[in-house]
Amino acid sequence: xxxxxxxxxxxxxxxxxxxxxxxxxxxxxxxxxxxxxxxxxxxxxxxxxxxxxxxxxxxxxxxxxxxxxxxxxxxxxxxxxxxxxxxxxxxxxxxxxxxxxxxxxxxxxxxxxxxxxxxxxxxxxxxxxxxxxxxxxxxxxxxxxxxxxxxxxxxxxxxxxxxxxxxxxxxxxxxxxxxxxxxxxxxxxxxxxxxxxxxxxxxxxxxxxxxxxxxxxxxxxxxxxxxxxxxxxxxxxxxxxxxxxxxxxxxxxxxxxxxxxxxxxxxxxxxxxxxxxxxxxxxxxxxxxxxxxxxxxxxxxxxxxxxxxxxxxxxxxxxxxxxxxxxxxxxxxxxxxxxxxxxxxxxxxxxxxxxxxxxxxxxxxxx
Amino acid sequence: xxxxxxxxxxxxxxxxxxxxxxxxxxxxxxxxxxxxxxxxxxxxxxxxxxxxxxxxxxxxxxxxxxxxxxxxxxxxxxxxxxxxxxxxxxxxxxxxxxxxxxxxxxxxxxxxxxxxxxxxxxxxxxxxxxxxxxxxxxxxxxxxxxxxxxxxxxxxxxxxxxxxxxxxxxxxxxxxxxxxxxxxxxxxxxxxxxxxxxxxxxxxxxxxxxxxxxxxxxxxxxxxxxxxxxxxxxxxxxxxxxxxxxxxxxxxxxxxxxxxxxxxxxxxxxxxxxxxxxxxxxxxxxxxxxxxxxxxxxxxxxxxxxxxxxxxxxxxxxxxxxxxxxxxxxxxxxxxxxxxxxxxxxxxxxxxxxxxxxxxxxxxxxx
Numbered sequence: 001x002x003x004x005x006x007x008x009x010x011x012x013x014x015x016x017x018x019x020x021x022x023x024x025x026x027x028x029x030x031x032x033x034x035x036x037x038x039x040x041x042x043x044x045x046x047x048x049x050x051x052x053x054x055x056x057x058x059x060x061x062x063x064x065x066x067x068x069x070x071x072x073x074x075x076x077x078x079x080x081x082x083x084x085x086x087x088x089x090x091x092x093x094x095x096x097x098x099x100x101x102x103x104x105x106x107x108x109x110x111x112x113x114x115x116x117x118x119x120x121x122x123x124x125x126x127x128x129x130x131x132x133x134x135x136x137x138x139x140x141x142x143x144x145x146x147x148x149x150x151x152x153x154x155x156x157x158x159x160x161x162x163x164x165x166x167x168x169x170x171x172x173x174x175x176x177x178x179x180x181x182x183x184x185x186x187x188x189x190x191x192x193x194x195x196x197x198x199x200x201x202x203x204x205x206x207x208x209x210x211x212x213x214x215x216x217x218x219x220x221x222x223x224x225x226x227x228x229x230x231x232x233x234x235x236x237x238x239x240x241x242x243x244x245x246x247x248x249x250x251x252x253x254x255x256x257x258x259x260x261x262x263x264x265x266x267x268x269x270x271x272x273x274x275x276x277x278x279x280x281x282x283x284x285x286x287x288x289x290x291x292x293x294x295x296x297x298x299x300x301x302x303x304x305x306x307x308x309x310x311x312x313x314x315x316x317x318x319x320x321x322x323x324x325x326x327x328x329x330x331x332x333x334x335x336x337x338x339x340x341x342x343x344x345x346x347x348x349x350x351x352x353x354x355x356x357x358x359x360x361x362x363x364x365x366x367x
Numbered sequence: 368x369x370x371x372x373x374x375x376x377x378x379x380x381x382x383x384x385x386x387x388x389x390x391x392x393x394x395x396x397x398x399x400x401x402x403x404x405x406x407x408x409x410x411x412x413x414x415x416x417x418x419x420x421x422x423x424x425x426x427x428x429x430x431x432x433x434x435x436x437x438x439x440x441x442x443x444x445x446x447x448x449x450x451x452x453x454x455x456x457x458x459x460x461x462x463x464x465x466x467x468x469x470x471x472x473x474x475x476x477x478x479x480x481x482x483x484x485x486x487x488x489x490x491x492x493x494x495x496x497x498x499x500x501x502x503x504x505x506x507x508x509x510x511x512x513x514x515x516x517x518x519x520x521x522x523x524x525x526x527x528x529x530x531x532x533x534x535x536x537x538x539x540x541x542x543x544x545x546x547x548x549x550x551x552x553x554x555x556x557x558x559x560x561x562x563x564x565x566x567x568x569x570x571x572x573x574x575x576x577x578x579x580x581x582x583x584x585x586x587x588x589x590x591x592x593x594x595x596x597x598x599x600x601x602x603x604x605x606x607x608x609x610x611x612x613x614x615x616x617x618x619x620x621x622x623x624x625x626x627x628x629x630x631x632x633x634x635x636x637x638x639x640x641x642x643x644x645x646x647x648x649x650x651x652x653x654x655x656x657x658x659x660x661x662x663x664x665x666x667x668x669x670x671x672x673x674x675x676x677x678x679x680x681x682x683x684x685x686x687x688x689x690x691x692x693x694x695x696x697x698x699x700x701x702x703x704x705x706x707x708x709x710x711x712x713x714x715x716x717x718x719x720x721x722x723x724x725x726x727x728x729x730x731x732x733x734x
Binding site: 054055058059061062065066067068069070071072073074075076077078079080081082083084190 | 421422425426428429432433434435436437438439440441442443444445446447448449450451557
């Protein structure tokens with residue numbers, strides 16, 4: 001059985017943050033990566049989403065240009081929209097990450113899916129590794145809600161939607177969070193018939209009801225949004241999806257779409273790694289309970305960082321968390337609590353939505 | 368002779384700032400306004416400039432849209448560009464100022480041009496006013512450099528350029544500061560043949576030579592900029608201006624333009640008001656020496672604010688200065704020095720240029 005001092009599971013933003021702190025100071029260090037390199041943010045998250053937003057904004061600006069005295073006309077070349085997205089993503093965003101990964105000695109990276117065997121034992125590709133300290137930086141995966149899960153193989157998520165080669169004629173966007181709003185508005189502006197389906201009526205990052213309702217009002221002026229209700233039937237008929245949705249008012253909508261993209265949140269990948277065998281205390285989501293200021297799970301030599309902790313799925317937070325975890329893994333069994341960044345998130349919808357500081361729900365909890 | 372406790376000369380941004388502090392606390396107060404209400408920023412400065420920039424950006428985006436997969440074509444309707452500029456300016460920007468002015472009791476506003484008769488005596492429309500405390504918030508006017516001054520009546524400045532009814536075919540922009548760069552780039556992007564002429568080679572807000580040279584390099588990729596030299600001849604022939612410019616390299620350029628807009632700085636309007644009779648100490652520009660933190664001129668009950676002091680010709684600074692001056696006029700002969708805002712200026716060129724904090728020249732002076 002291989003034994004190492006440090007084991008980092010996941011070579012994304014958080015894992016690279018931890019690696020930057022540990023690499024010079026460890027006696028032995030291994031990294032495990034499942035799936036493609038390049039980070040969620042750069043490959044299938046915020047960055048490609050903004051690239052689609054840019055094209056959509058351009059079309060929208062031309063549509064409204066006569067107000068400014070610039071009378072324009074345009075044709076959207078869907079093939080080129082996606083070709084450019086993939087080209088810029090590869091060269092500018094993913095490319096940068098791959099350069100960072102290339103600098104890591106390749107013999108310390110294991111490609112495979114890790115799972116816990118015991119608190120300090122990980123199995124990967126049939127091999128067991130005994131690790132003194134483990135950093136869980138394994139990220140998250142798109143979550144497909146139950147009413148649609150039987151169609152999972154046919155639906156799009158952010159993992160697949162940026163791989164399209166052309167624009168669809170119509171698309172249903174499931175979710176009203178950041179990626180859903182950005183994608184939905186971009187597709188709509190690029191001429192795709194688009195409907196956004198929510199669940200609870202909650203839209204955007206807001207937790208204050210008045211802000212939610214204003215946000216819905218403003219975005220609904222342009223977009224077809226069904227904010228609350230549930231899918232009562234969903235099936236694929238030939239090349240079309242047929243969705244039946246019962247709204248909060250009890251009304252039933254039946255609509256057909258060429259594509260359905262699910263952007264209704266992500267779930268920690270620790271849920272796929274037999275985390276119960278780690279012996280860590282789990283919260284009601286099944287995710288280890290950890291300290292926000294040290295990233296440590298209880299008193300164990302295990303640290304939970306980045307999207308894997310389901311806290312703030314943002315590039316800058318993931319990198320900060322990776323570094324905090326790396327520093328504290330070096331200090332184990334000591335721990336140095338680090339004051340966290342002021343929460344900051346931006347939705348590149350139009351109008352843009354930014355949240356800075358704690359939201360109203362957190363403030364109520366603190367009070 | 369009329370006698371008042373407070374006299375505010377200029378009802379622009381700085382004057383309104385001072386008025387907001389004094390109005391409830393004065394025994395008697397008069398305001399003098401020369402020229403149209405509406406503030407330099409809203410009427411002939413940053414705001415209309417940004418409106419032209421927006422139209423130019425739109426044309427530029429469409430030109431480059433095929434990169435993003437949005438193949439567009441457009442026609443610039445110059446008449447509509449200016450119609451919309453004037454409409455939005457009147458309704459959104461100047462309109463707001465006029466509402467604020469309308470709230471001032473009209474009997475305390477005198478329309479006319481003020482000049483000093485003595486330190487505490489002002490003449491306006493043939494009438495003399497004795498004032499205990501005077502706030503100079505009289506703004507600035509475009510400056511036309513000597514080699515072009517004989518053509519002054521035919522040239523454009525920011526006072527006239529936004530009053531055009533259509534785009535010219537060609538334009539010379541004199542200056543490389545904020546309004547020059549914004550206007551020059553906007554006209555160019557709207558299809559007008561445009562040349563920008565500098566004087567000293569200095570471009571943008573930079574005082575660090577490396578930044579200046581990078582800025583010139585970047586903007587010259589798109590724009591025709593002649594950064595240094597002087598006009599050796601300038602005349603109007605029929606509907607065209609003929610300009611002869613000898614560059615820093617000794618090369619002589621002769622070019623014809625339909626319009627010439629001078630945007631090479633502004634001069635304080637105190638220079639037009641027989642300021643020497645105020646008895647205030649003047650600097651080598653002829654502008655009263657004043658305290659940056661109290662706005663007071665020496666120990667006199669006179670305060671110099673906004674563009675009139677030729678310091679930071681920015682809306683937010685002018686308003687802050689007006690308020691500081693108002694507060695200190697109320698305290699006279701006491702003075703309360705106020706910590707000034709961190710300097711902040713943005714050029715809405717593309718790429719945008721922002722300066723925050725002191726520039727290198729100020730830092731060298733402090734050192």
